[in-house]
Amino acid sequence: MTVFLVGAGPGDPGLITARGRELIRACDVLVHDRLIADELVAEAPADAIRVGRERLGQDQISRLLVLYGRRGLDVVRLKGGDPFVFGRGGEEVLALAEAGVPFEVVPGVSSISAVPASAGIPITHRGVSSQVTIVSGHDPDALDWKALACTPGTIVFFMALGALGEIVARLVEHGRDPTMPAAVVASGTSADQRTVTASLAGIAHAAEQLAPPALVVIGEVVRISALLGSRCEMIPVHA
């Protein structure tokens, strides 16, 4: 009787951990995010209760986890990527801890590195980038643009597709080099993966046709994908 916060990985169902898959196969209740691969949801026992996250708000989800946990059921809360990277996993475990419900966090492969990797982009590279800054693009007004524009190394923006034009404008306005390479990787590691690369100044236009989920990578490491070209056996392991 535990609530397990399980990271499902970035999209490809083959990228969940062995422990995560084992827990799904044995659960009484599966509460999953909207973007979780159908193949993973189908791994739960036929008689397990399945709850799709999109029907509920965050507070309702936390209450539901507490409710099922208190009933003594094994609950898997399946979240995209890693539960503790922009996943609101912290809020859920705080609610469980406060309610005295036992829980365990099972980390997942986060899109932070897996999605760029699936496009042949290492987010660090010796002599090129020894620092990565991870940013949510959800609320551009909340960010320190002066600091971001001059931060060295690679910048990875989550949830940034809708505000990409504004993000680029603010970075350039505060001094980031507009000719610096950038990439947008949409639906990384899935069969629908699409990648565009351009200069920072041109990336919003280049990404116009892409749909979420998407990750934006800004920095010299983007050039490495072009060097790899077709010689790269990239990560996607889907057929």
Ligand SMILES: C[S@@+](CC[C@H](N)C(=O)[O-])C[C@H]1O[C@@H](n2cnc3c(N)ncnc32)[C@H](O)[C@@H]1O
């Ligand atoms: C709410 S955050 C969840 C992040 C997740 N916890 C993780 O560790 O990857 C959702 C954002 O993650 C990024 N993302 C997640 N999966 C992705 C994928 N397969 N391809 C591109 N971006 C992805 C997108 O920026 C998306 O808007």
